[in-house]
């Protein structure tokens with residue numbers, strides 16, 4: 001008997017519809033809609049002042065839109081920074097926000113307490129609570145640091161870290177909470193081209209970790225990084241979506257070339 005294999009579309013992890021943000025008379029975002037499917041990397045790019053940070057802030061709940069709706073996993077939400085964890089969302093910000101007095105290992109382990117899955121490191125190991133939970137978190141943190149190639153810095157304090165290492169620490173701390181959606185704000189900011197390439201490889205691997213359904217949304221200025229890691233790209237200009245598609249489609253889009261790639265940011 002012939003078997004029929006049907007390939008279903010991945011569920012939509014994050015969905016924005018008709019988002020509008022105004023600052024006084026300035027329209028920072030106008031009718032912005034996008035989707036981040038499960039297991040995909042979606043990038044938002046655009047020239048200076050296009051609205052990237054504002055959009056990131058809307059998703060994180062730092063900025064309330066004047067119009068439009070958001071949903072996580074099909075459920076309408078009104079995001080707030082303190083509620084992101086509940087939705088399985090973790091983020092890294094441009095400012096790294098590491099605890100200066102804690103070691104790298106402790107910083108990353110601290111992120112485990114933010115897991116939306118009932119303390120996942122505890123349940124993974126079948127452990128009850130307290131000291132064992134902390135030990136499990138530290139073990140998970142050490143594993144992540146090794147995976148990121150920065151295990152040698154486990155006992156260092158953040159102020160002593162090279163910037164590229166500190167960025168990886170911030171990423172590890174977000175990832176240890178096992179988020180279903182990871183939001184990255186300008187991950188390439190302040191990095192040189194070799195570091196950006198390494199970061200790109202790391203980001204590209206993120207959806208495949210765990211059950212393969214993790215999604216990543218990044219807001220990024222660096223065209224090379226966004227082109228190399230994203231499955232789908234949304235381009236903003238003056239607060240509006242001017243193009244959306246695969247990296248190849250975006251590269252070939254004349255509107256994008258005019259607004260961004262052909263401008264001073266194309267370097």
Ligand SMILES: Nc1ncnc2c1ncn2[C@@H]1O[C@H](COP(=O)(O)OP(=O)(O)OP(=O)(O)O)[C@@H](O)[C@H]1O
Nearest residue numbers: 023026028046047048049050051052053054055221
């Ligand atoms: N708090 C604010 N008050 C007033 N205007 C703002 C505020 N935040 C952003 N804007 C304006 O909104 C527009 C979008 O800004 P936004 O920072 O989102 O752009 P961006 O794409 O992130 O830019 P960049 O790449 O330079 O960081 C800009 O014109 C900016 O000046």
